[in-house]
Amino acid sequence: MADVSAARKPPTRAGTPRDGSLWWIHVVLGVGGFVMAFPFLWQIVMSLSTQAEVQSVPPTFWPAQLQWDNFANVFRLLPFFSQLRVSLLMTIIQTVVQIVLCTFAGYAFARMRFHGRVFLFGVVLSILLIPSQVYLLSQYQIVQSLGWLNTLAGIVAPGLFSAFGTFLMRTAFVNLPVELEEAARLDGAGPLRIFGSVMVPLVGPAVSVLAITTILFSWNLLLWPLVVSTRADQMPLAAGLATLSGNHQIDYPVLMAASLMAMAPVLIMFIVLQRRVIDGLASTGLKG
């Protein structure tokens, strides 16, 4: 609400904002940005504090001595490496398989002629309109009957197939000029060659958008892994951390170190690729 009242106040020289009249915008965005970033900063501070410092009133804003041991103790709190392994494998496998399957299928739906194309694409799209709870129960049933509970296969399987990705890739191929394929066809290239050497290299941006969304989604996914894995060493990090919540005897600084380590890979990816991640996610909401 503070933002609204600040916006209401027109700058003195309305219309020609020069650097000098922008200070109040920096104040609003700066305060807002601080609120957004505060939990992360606080997490870092707590991960380096002692348990007593975390529980002190008034709060300890900087620990007397940095407790790096907290990070080593994470491995005693939860099977971190096993869970990291599950998270990494799950994210990598889902991302790679999704990209491959969705690129092939997206191309076929965009450019190939076959009976039932519109119908089948409609069926794939319809999944997007249905909340995940609707298929969760039965997916569980399937995974259970395959004997995949508490296995990587069980955690990974449903996420290999993405209606969203198919939709995204199809849109990317639809927007490419037809002439390219026709030229390649005249040169005697077969469907596989046209697809692999001519078309796929042109949809790089869409592939990177799909990769970013899938990585974020898989890494953070909670409900499904929680349902199919009950053993701590078979869970991804998200589920491992969530099941620790509510445990009162817990060592807070170590818990903070663990949650920081669990988020780190994705946060680092974001900081490194910031523009690409933001624009990529924004584009899934707008142009496609």
Place this chain on the structure above:
Amino acid sequence: MAMDAARADTVTARAGGTRSDIPGRPGRRGGRASNSSRGRVGARRRTDGLWPWLFTGPLLVGVGVFYIWPILQTLWFSFTKWGAFGGASFTGISNYAAMFADPEFYRSLLNTAIYTLIVLLGVPIAVVLAWLLETPGLRFTQFYRVLFFLPYIAMPAAIALVWRIIFNGDFGVLNWAMSLVGIDGPYWIATPGFALLAVSIVGLWSSLGFSMIILGAGLKAIPRELYDAARVDGASRWRQFRSVTVPMLSPSIFFVLVVTTIGSFQLFDLLYALLGSSNPVLPQSMSVVFYFYSSGFVQNDKGLAAAVAMVIFVLIGLITLAQFRMQRRWVHQ
């Protein structure tokens, strides 16, 4: 889950949207015109033989097994009762009857609605912030953008643990800050009403950045000339915001409202991680999806859970439909 919802809505908003060129048929003959016409795809041309089936086959099999079949099965489940050793028997609408007779179900619906409304309060805030961020000549915009987007990227299960400590009633930094201005803060996580409020605050915090980015892209698309014209007419910056920015931005605002509503309606991760699975306030604080999870996987009543899932599906459909109806009234075309 937020991502999931965002994805779903991307398409929801589009599929029903006015300027979409999604379905119908692609490429060759120009999508838009053929939008609504159906049947006889490429009747004059031959098909590409086996190739399309090789290209789409693996995806279609996976989608069939893990999505289409489960949807039909869940519908069936919702009319059955599960024995202790498997084997379902048809019981008509008894699951639905049990659900509608359960006060906790209504409570979960109400909680979800409250949560959604609070998170939606973030949309006007996001409009103002996104607009400030697009101020011509403003510096450090990329820095701000990263700050605001950070919560959206962060793993809900991990960041909720941080918030749990911030909200702590004994030594949380929030209650300390409130005590500075003379407010005696509650035990957030352990008090029924406040627990939901805490979850809502975190929900708002984590969705704000995504809304801002979508709105920012919409703002960039508004032609400069409109502002120039407004300025020539002597409009103040606030007046420009009200009379140029908001109407021109209304399609993006609408999209963000739809996405946020559907995403909020599927609240689970944050609630689970922030409150913990054994919190005594859960019965009063759970969301519909949590109710679904607890009936299906904690109490192991799969039939009831299936009925809940069907209701979630119908409700999300109805809300989205209602939003598209209202869209005609206020969204600038």
